[in-house]
Amino acid sequence: MKQNYLLILLCTFVLLVNCKGDDTPEENPAKVVATGKLEGKVFAKNGTKPIGGALVFTTDAQSNIYHTYSSADGSFSLTAPEGNTTLHIQTGDGKNFRTEVPVTVKKNETVTITANDSKLNQIAKMAYVKGSYDKIEDIITSLGYTATEISYQDLKNINTISQYDIIFLNCGSRTTTQTGTSTPSNDVNVYANLSTFVTNGGSLYSSDWASAYLVGGNTNTENCNAPGGFINDNLLCLKNTGAAGTYTGCNVSNTALASALGFNTLDIEYDLGAWEKIQNYDPAFWDVLVQKGNEPLMIRTGHYTNPSDPQTPVGNALNNNHITICHHTASGNNITITINQNAWSAHQAHGDTMGPCTGNSSSGNIYYTTFHNHATGNIGKAGPILEYVILNL
Known part of the structure; x- marks a missing residue:
């Protein structure tokens, strides 16, 4: 009888744990992840004009996204999981202007991104x-x-x-x-x-x-x-x-x-x-x-x-192995990002969809x-x- 009682308690505990789901860390603060901070300022290519509203994000091995936006003075502070990753800086849908910076996030430490690395590059023609x-x-x-x-x-x-x-x-x-x-x-x-x-x-x-x-x-x-x-x-x-x-x-x-x-x-x-x-x-x-x-x-x-228009390749962005997708979050605050097409299968498995979130x-x-x-x-x-x-x- 005592063994059955313990077995029931154990099964109940397992069910409670599984009910938490597998949301991305950005919507599940209860999930314990070792993190550090990435800070800096986003600038235009001239190196002096700060860019507000830029999307700043990293991804983990499960294609979960940690993101923030630069403020009007270009500054940002992003909490991200520790380890080697890539910091992405994008405006619009990321197709025309973006920058990718290899970074190492250190547990409980703040890493400052230099102004030279956080300049927004022109991809578009x-x-x-x-x-x-x-x-x-x-x-x-x-x-x-x-x-x-x-x-x-x-x-x-x-x-x-x-x-x-x-x-x-x-x-x-x-x-x-x-x-x-x-x-x-x-x-x-x-x-x-x-x-x-x-x-x-x-x-x-x-x-x-x-x-x-x-x-x-x-x-x-x-x-x-x-x-x-x-x-x-x-x-x-x-x-x-x-x-x-x-x-x-x-x-x-x-x-x-x-x-x-x-x-x-x-x-x-x-x-x-x-x-x-x-x-x-x-x-x-x-x-x-x-x-x-x-x-x-x-x-x-x-x-x-216009569905009657001919289909024809337009622009430079189609030739650089990047695609624009809609990253879906559990909260419904979906974000449009542009990623290397080699990463698409992992994002698709995560539930993301091809194309921007709006339009x-x-x-x-x-x-x-x-x-x-x-x-x-x-x-x-x-x-x-x-x-x-x-x-x-």
Whole structure:
């Protein structure tokens, strides 16, 4: 009888232990793991500009992820299991900008990552179309990165643009003197190629009058029914009715962006009149990142795709043996990361899935700002926002 009683107690204990499950350490603080800390600051390639909102993570032998995010001043502190590992630093989905640092985590000790090792490397190939009112290329260069100038005519050749991961479309890049045509709204090849580019994973940034590349128009978008474009008017409608002046008290409505920047309000200077005001947009398609009251001023989507577009390799990232996946956590706070494809089987066994956690798995991102990226005067707090755009496309 006593032996049966002890056997029952033993079985009960085993069942209780097994009920804890096998969650990743980040959701199961009760699991005893010897750890140390990794600390440092994330910088742009220039070595001086701190990068906020960067994902910093390591993995253990079971493909469990230990992660944190850099603060607005670039600093991070990550608790990780002891031993030799790789510290990953990524922005966006990690496809275009990332850094990998071999590290040794020491039990109950803090290891400082040098500023030289924590610089964010450019993986993407970037291009821009020169504009009359914007110079996003200057901001790219100031961060220590490079972009290749391409012409409006180059946009007509899918073989030319498909070699890039990101294309920046400056405001005023569709004037007749630059395009060599008086009717760019009829350039069906340009719109078809941009659609194919995004559908196959390329990302776009356009500002102000460059909305014509997205929704149609000549040098700009004069009404919601402008001819051309590859994004339907029911998804986005703009009209060039903005007046020159300062928009005060604008709000950074996206939490991740505000955290990365270290501020959530700003004044925006619209240095030229007739800027594109967003009339209507589909909130299921676009995320609003910056707004004035209920008026969107900066939007983003990762949902664009056209199933009729041809499948074609786009960009440099597809050729470097890395893939983008969604790491699933027990808490549901899933994170998008880019990993070496050799590690995929272990992540798949862990329950992770191919493609980013949000948006279409094979499509790129589109960012649009109603404000300029290189205004005549000081662009103020819009500067850090545009730096964020560059690094998170």
